[in-house]
Amino acid sequence: MSTPKTLVIGIDGAPYTLLSEYMERGYLPNFKRILGSGFNLAQMDASIPDVSSTSWTSFMTGVNPGEHGIYGFMELKYGTYKMSFPNFMDVQAPSIWDITGGKSEKGSTLFDRYRGKVDKTLRSIVLNIPQTFPAMPLNGILTAGFVCPDLKKGTYPESAYDYLKSMGYIPDVDANRAATDPEGFFREAFLALEKRAEAYEHFLNNESWELFIGVITETDRLHHFFFDAALDGSHRYHETFVSFYRKMDEVVGRLFDRFMEITSGAGLFMTMSDHGFTVIEKEVYLNTWLKENGYLNLNPSREFFEQIDSGSKAFAMDPSRIYINVEGRYPLGSVSDNDKRQVIEGLKKGLENITYNGRPVIKAVYGKDALYKGRATDKAPDLVCIAHDGFDLKGNLKKQDVFGTSHFRGMHTRHDAHCIMPAAAAPSERLHIENLADIILAHLIGG
Amino acid sequence: MDHLTILENKSIFIIREAYAKFRNIAVLWSVGKDSTTLLWLCRKAFYGKIPFPVIHIDTSYKFPEMYKFRDEYAKKWDLDLIIGKNESEIEAGMGPTKGAKLDCCNELKTNALKQTINRYGFKALLLGIRRDEHGIRAKERVFSPRDENFKWNYEDQPAELWDQYKSTAEEDNHFRVHPILHMTELDIWKYIKRENMPLSELYFSRNAKRFRSIGCVPCCSPIESQASSVDEIIYELEHTNTAERAGRAQDKEDAYTMQKLRSLGYM
Structure with a gap:
């Protein structure tokens, strides 16, 4: 019988096309070596909207947002225009490690398929997946990824927190520095990656586990601010960008080798990303467009979404979600259920014609x-837009013009996430991030 | 001069300036700690007897303790009390459970105030808002012009450098005057202590809970606190690690999250 051990390395925002290109150029010798030993690199679709909180939740629950309930990093509290930030407690479907542990209070279509096969002895080590704060007890170890406002509350059990704290683990780099102090930002990103690698190897070697998931966040941060440096040899930070990928390649190679050693080559090894990236040409401010087209009135003396004023028909939230300001649902809702369809149709047409x-x-x-x-x-948005590459759809409320630029250089793409897994395990149809949990569970407990 | 006296002098200067410039003014009194402090300062500015009306906007949903306190001190302090009510909406059953909360506030507070201002033709209103209450307050001025629809054009307002206040209004405008804008929550509590000011009992701990701010019953919830005197509240504000307090821990996590999301362009 083959060992059920599974190692997943998540690489936030690492695009399929960039990995392919970098392998071609010889920047990623370890990736190349892995692919040469029976593994397959595939382009993968992310969830819609292609934002980390949504996509990672789709990864860890194996179901669509309609089941897991995470549509972005922020929501409005029901019946108000006040913002709230959903965390792990708001995830409506069980995660892979909940399913192996038979945690049944949250049901899901994926859970139903594995209901009879739970194995509570399986131990999971889950490191740095976004949207897992606060840490919930599990058979294993968890430290939460973005957003983790409190490492102690974000880590289970406390001994794991003590270890992470003592070794100088960095939960998240200070992205604000990317614009003001790029050198300092790079230094911190390299250090954070080093610390993650050190912590992941520590848990890999010193704990018992069947499922191990470790996510690298720094790629996403690098991409947001410097994706234009990825392929442009004349860019000031091109070398830095490439050397970060080289370092990431080294880390992946080390974890892969150790995993192969432990499992004698029989486990399931996987790397994946939650979305791809491309260079921003223009930021597109959907709320400004809604304003200009008579869908939205704002009262600037209030803050954030409480600015939405009477007569507003729709508003947008990051990244590309549009909500109809429906009567009864929102305090100043002005669209009746009868008119909703017509408003949606009008909006759809208008948006498609931008x-x-x-x-x-x-x-x-x-x-x-x-x-x-x-x-x-x-809780789902009434409409979600997918932009052509280069147009980053934003939910800002204070922009004067529909189009603009900022210090951000990279935007997420839905169609260019990546996944590496054994060729034998890879499905023949195009991969979607919601498929991965099933593949992992089939390996862990399905057989 | 000590800190509280400096703050007090500044407030009293603003109150007298407003009265001298506009004459036809009123002070808004919600019966909460901030507007009660403002009332106290108005009394001091005019040696005990406030020479203009005190408006209490009554939504009919206030705590019974607040009505009791209002009536008791309106009498004791000889206030010219105007009670502003949106009678037609109250009669029509407007309330937090009827429509949305914002509608309720809009009708029973904002529109009640508009009606009252129109009835009496006030040129300026004194309000007890503080700059540390909310982010948007950072943009507030001490003398803040409003148009007839109460719209506040925060991008076009007088600079107010070096305490030079602009207090001339165009037709149809009224001014909001904020004499305690420069005080913090802690300043207020220290001032309440120094002046031995009376305050609604709702602020003090009962059954391990107290209200940090008071208003309408359905929309206020108490915080966990053992502080049952002004001294204990000051101690709590100065020493309690905010993360240990349930309500505020959430605020702190939210503030962190917002800052993180903003740094990645999500806000």
């Missing part, structure tokens, strides 16, 4: 019924 210098900006606008299925659809 152009920049004659080029279309938005590739597709999806209604919520087309995207989401499950018991958490009540």
Whole structure:
């Protein structure tokens, strides 16, 4: 019988196309070596919207946002325009490690398939997956990824917190420095990666486990601010960018070798990302567009989404979610249930026709019924837009113009996430991030 | 001069300046600690008898303790008390459970105040807001012009450098005057202690809970606190690690999250 051990290395925002290109150029010798030993690199679709909180939750629960209920980093509290920030407690579906442990209070379609096969002896080590704060007890160890406001509350058990604290683990780099002090930002990013590698190897070697998931966040941070340096040899930070990938390649190679040693080559090894990245050409401020087109009135004497004023028909939240300001649901809701469909149709048409210098900006606008299925659809956005590469759709409320630029250089892409797994385990159809949990569970307890 | 006296002098200067410039003014009194402090300062500015009306906007949903306190001190301090009510909406059953909370505030507070201002034609209102209450307050001025619809154009307001206040208004405008804008929550409590000011009992701990701010019953919730005297509240504000207090721990995590999301362009 093969060992059920599984190692997943998450590389936040690492695009399929960039990994392929860098392998071609010889920057990633370990990736190349792994692919040469029976592994397959595939392009993968992320969840919609392609934001880390949503996509990672889809990864760890194996279900669509309509079931897990995470549509972004922020929501409005029901019946108000006040912002709230959903955390792990708001995830409506069980994670892979909940399923192996038979934690059944949250059901899901994936859980139903494995209900009879739970094995509570399986131990999980879950490091730095976004949207897992606060840490919930599990058979194993967990330290939460972005956003983790308190490492102690974000880590289970306390001995793991003590270890992380003592070795100088960095939960998240200070992204604000990327604009003001790039050198300092790079130094911290390299250090954070080093510390993660050290902590992951420590747990890999000194703990018993069957499922091990470790995520690297720094790639995403690097991409947000410097993705234009990825392929541009003349960019001031091109060398730095490449050397970060080289370092990441080294870390992945070390963890891979150790895993192969432990499992004698029989485990399931995987690397994956939650979305891809591309260079930003223009930021597109959807709320400004909504304002200009008569859908949104703001009262600037209030703050954030409480600025939404009477008569507003719709508003946008990051990254590309549009909500209809429905009567009864929102304090100043002005669209009746009867009119909702018409407003949605008008919006869809309008959004699809946005152009920049004659080029279309938005590739597709999806209604919520087309995207989401499950018991958490009540919180789902009414529309979600997918932009053409280069147009970063934003939910800012204070922009004067629809188009603008900022210090951000990279934007997420839905279609260019990556996944490396054994060729034998890889499905023949195009991969979606929601498929991975099933593949992992099949290996862990399915057989 | 000590810190509290400097703050007090500044407030009294603003109150007298407003009265001298506008004459037809009123002070808003919610019966909470901040506006009661403002009332106290107005009394001091005019040696005990406030020469203009005191408006209490009554939503009909205030705590019974607040009505009791209001009536008791309106009499003791000989206040010219105007009670502003949006009678038609109250009669029509407006309340936090009827519509949305914002509608309720809008009708029973904002519109009640608009009606009262229109009835009496006040040129300026004294309000007890503080700069440390909320982020948006950072942009507030001591003399803050409003148009007839109460709109505050925060991008076009007088600079107020070196304490030079602009207090001339165009037709149809009224001014909001904020004499305690420069005080913090802790300053207020220290001042309450120094002056031995009376205050609603809701602020002091009963059954391990007290209210940090008071208003309408359905929309206020108490915080966990053992502080049952002004001294204990001051101690609590100065020494309690905010992370240990349930309500505020959430605020702190949210503030951290917001700052993180903003740094990645998500806000």
